[in-house]
Amino acid sequence: MAYSDKVVDHFxxxxxxxxxxxDEEGVGxxxxxxxxxxxxxxxxxxxxxxxxxxxxFKTFGCGSAIASSSLATEWLKGKTIEEAQKxxxxxxxxxxxxxxxxxxxxxxxxxxxxxxxxxxQKKADGTPTAAK
Amino acid sequence: MDHQQTHSSNPRELQMARSMCWHCQSEVSxxxxxxxxxxxxxxxxxxxxxxxxxxxxxxxxxxxxxEAKFYELSxxxxxxxxxxxxxxxxxxxxxxxxxxxxxxxxxxxxxxxVEYLLDLEAGSVKEIRNSPPADLFEEILExxxxxxxxxxxxxxxxxxxxxxxxxxxxxxxxxxxxRDMETQLQQLFTDWDLLQDRGEATSQARxxxxxxxxxxxxxxxxxxxxxxIVNDLVATIG
Numbered sequence: 001m002a003y004s005d006k007v008v009d010h011f012x013x014x015x016x017x018x019x020x021x022x023d024e025e026g027v028g029x030x031x032x033x034x035x036x037x038x039x040x041x042x043x044x045x046x047x048x049x050x051x052x053x054x055x056x057f058k059t060f061g062c063g064s065a066i067a068s069s070s071l072a073t074e075w076l077k078g079k080t081i082e083e084a085q086k087x088x089x090x091x092x093x094x095x096x097x098x099x100x101x102x103x104x105x106x107x108x109x110x111x112x113x114x115x116x117x118x119x120x121q122k123k124a125d126g127t128p129t130a131a132k
Numbered sequence: 133m134d135h136q137q138t139h140s141s142n143p144r145e146l147q148m149a150r151s152m153c154w155h156c157q158s159e160v161s162x163x164x165x166x167x168x169x170x171x172x173x174x175x176x177x178x179x180x181x182x183x184x185x186x187x188x189x190x191x192x193x194x195x196x197x198x199e200a201k202f203y204e205l206s207x208x209x210x211x212x213x214x215x216x217x218x219x220x221x222x223x224x225x226x227x228x229x230x231x232x233x234x235x236x237x238x239x240x241x242x243x244x245x246v247e248y249l250l251d252l253e254a255g256s257v258k259e260i261r262n263s264p265p266a267d268l269f270e271e272i273l274e275x276x277x278x279x280x281x282x283x284x285x286x287x288x289x290x291x292x293x294x295x296x297x298x299x300x301x302x303x304x305x306x307x308x309x310x311r312d313m314e315t316q317l318q319q320l321f322t323d324w325d326l327l328q329d330r331g332e333a334t335s336q337a338r339x340x341x342x343x344x345x346x347x348x349x350x351x352x353x354x355x356x357x358x359x360x361i362v363n364d365l366v367a368t369i370g
Contacts, residue, residue, distance in 0.1 A: 031264055031266050031269050031270075032264055033264045033265075033269060033353070033357060035352065035353030035356050035357070036356070037356070037360070038356040038357050038359060038360025038361070039360070040269045040272050040273060040357060042269065042270075042273055058273045058276070058277075060272050060273055060276045060360075060361065060364075
């Protein structure tokens with residue numbers, strides 16, 4: 001199966017690879033996995049004043065999974081929490097031209113975004129005094 | 133392990149969905165061949181793989197018995213015996229043989245067998261996501277960093293050698309963990325079979341059933357994660 005140019009590009013030059021400290025202020029961490037293929041994805045956002053100022057990812061998996069999460073971090077940067085909620089896996093599929101057998105990679109990326117946002121929200125709600 | 137002993141060993145008396153013989157319209161009560169006209173009957177779509185072989189829905193299967201049953205049924209549907217039969221019979225026997233092949237491949241492998249059972253009992257195992265094992269994920273991602281480091285290193289250097297030793301140790305640990313998970317699964321197989329054998333309809337039995345299914349699904353998922361990182365390790369330092 002041939003990967004699209006965009007997948008290859010993200011795979012060869014992944015954007016925003018790395019991680020933040022989990023307990024850092026404003027950081028939300030999403031950790032998801034696909035039990036069917038063993039792929040693991042960690043996606044983190046750093047939020048300031050409701051705006052995602054930075055995003056990082058680490059993915060163990062196939063090229064499509066790496067590209068999906070790399071693209072997701074690119075899209076997340078500069079978005080508000082509300083805008084980020086609206087990112088759909090189908091957007092990723094379209095942008096990367098993923099074939100049907102790789103759609104689950106984009107689902108994983110969407111799940112990771114949702115998990116990161118939820119984690120951020122949970123932390124923000126739980127520590128109202130932490131806001132500076 | 134002798135679950136099928138309570139069942140007839142005759143493949144023609146398998147429990148399949150009641151239907152009519154396509155040929156003589158007499159009632160076919162779960163057999164591969166019609167009682168009256170002896171024409172081959174298609175495996176019903178609702179028939180699960182266990183039933184195909186006349187086995188109850190149990191997770192411990194004697195491989196020898198499964199193989200014997202498979203050969204017996206493969207003979208019954210062998211194309212050679214249908215050469216002079218009608219086109220309908222040829223296509224039915226061919227379809228049955230194909231179904232049996234998939235059934236055999238699935239049931240022969242314990243992992244595929246339990247995944248199939250989970251499909252039947254609790255919806256697709258692949259659709260349902262457990263809460264992810266965060267510690268395991270962190271470990272996998274960290275290990276992946278080390279793997280990347282090793283790939284980028286000069287393998288003949290001290291640093292490269294050191295990374296290699298470290299990765300080898302990780303591989304041993306992870307392989308052991310995979311085996312432990314498989315042992316755990318074995319135990320759950322036994323628990324499941326015992327629960328089925330008791331056949332209780334109490335709420336206690338129901339919650340025990342759910343617990344077992346959930347646990348099996350969890351171990352299966354974790355095993356896949358461990359397996360995929362081990363594969364990566366083997367491919368890199370192999």
